[in-house]
Amino acid sequence: VSCDEARPLLSAYVDGELDLLRSLDLEKHLATCASCSEARDALLALGRSLKGLREAPPEGLEERVRRRLRREGGGRPSPLPWGWAAAAVFAVALLYRPAPDEGLSREVVSGHIRSLLPNRLVDVVSSDRHTVKPYFHGLLDFAPPVPDLEASGFSLVGGRVDVVEGRRVAALVYKKRQHVVNVFVWPGRSSARALQDGGYSVLSFESGGFVFWAVSDLDQGDLRSFERNVVSALASP
Ligand SMILES: [Zn+2]
Numbered sequence: 001v002s003c004d005e006a007r008p009l010l011s012a013y014v015d016g017e018l019d020l021l022r023s024l025d026l027e028k029h030l031a032t033c034a035s036c037s038e039a040r041d042a043l044l045a046l047g048r049s050l051k052g053l054r055e056a057p058p059e060g061l062e063e064r065v066r067r068r069l070r071r072e073g074g075g076r077p078s079p080l081p082w083g084w085a086a087a088a089v090f091a092v093a094l095l096y097r098p099a100p101d102e103g104l105s106r107e108v109v110s111g112h113i114r115s116l117l118p119n120r121l122v123d124v125v126s127s128d129r130h131t132v133k134p135y136f137h138g139l140l141d142f143a144p145p146v147p148d149l150e151a152s153g154f155s156l157v158g159g160r161v162d163v164v165e166g167r168r169v170a171a172l173v174y175k176k177r178q179h180v181v182n183v184f185v186w187p188g189r190s191s192a193r194a195l196q197d198g199g200y201s202v203l204s205f206e207s208g209g210f211v212f213w214a215v216s217d218l219d220q221g222d223l224r225s226f227e228r229n230v231v232s233a234l235a236s237p
Pocket of ligand 1: 003004006033036
């Protein structure tokens with residue numbers, strides 16, 4: 001078996017779809033051809049990567065692929081299957097990076113848990129948004145909106161200043177059926193995103209030029225309803 005014959009068979013080989021005779025021929029070639037066995041290793045790594053998307057990338061995978069791409073970029077043109085496999089492995093390695101939102105979600109969930117420790121929930125205790133809103137004056141470099149959601153079953157409990165990504169943000173606290181909803185608010189933009197994190201529901205959305213991250217042990221449906229009510233409250237203050 002030559003390299004040209006071996007390359008097209010590699011994919012079927014690593015998937016276990018090659019018949020025994022051709023597998024044996026191919027293995028004979030792989031035993032003596034470093035370039036084809038590297039291509040096989042890349043396909044195997046790709047297969048593992050796709051199976052374990054939630055796991056960390058294999059140690060050194062990205063560096064290995066980068067090195068290989070650099071080498072090939074300077075040398076002779078590579079056979080297509082290997083080049084394709086390398087690009088795919090590289091793309092998968094990039095997919096492993098946690099989205100920035102996952103880090104944020106971790107932070108707001110930690111903030112939520114911290115707030116449930118004794119005496120941490122609110123620094124200003126009031127169900128009146130006209131009391132809660134001025135509280136932030138001088139503590140934050142922005143004036144957070146404090147929507148009144150009483151009619152939709154979310155009672156304002158109060159607020160506090162919290163820290164997310166190293167900046168001070170407003171944490172508004174609401175309760176629905178005795179469940180605490182922490183809402184972290186700061187100016188900015190965000191696409192809507194719903195996550196489950198350690199048993200907590202997390203929902204981020206944007207309204208009126210502010211980013212909202214709501215965390216609670218309520219379910220996503222409740223947080224969606226929370227979002228709808230915030231958006232409509234801010235649209236008609
Ligand atoms: Zn070969």
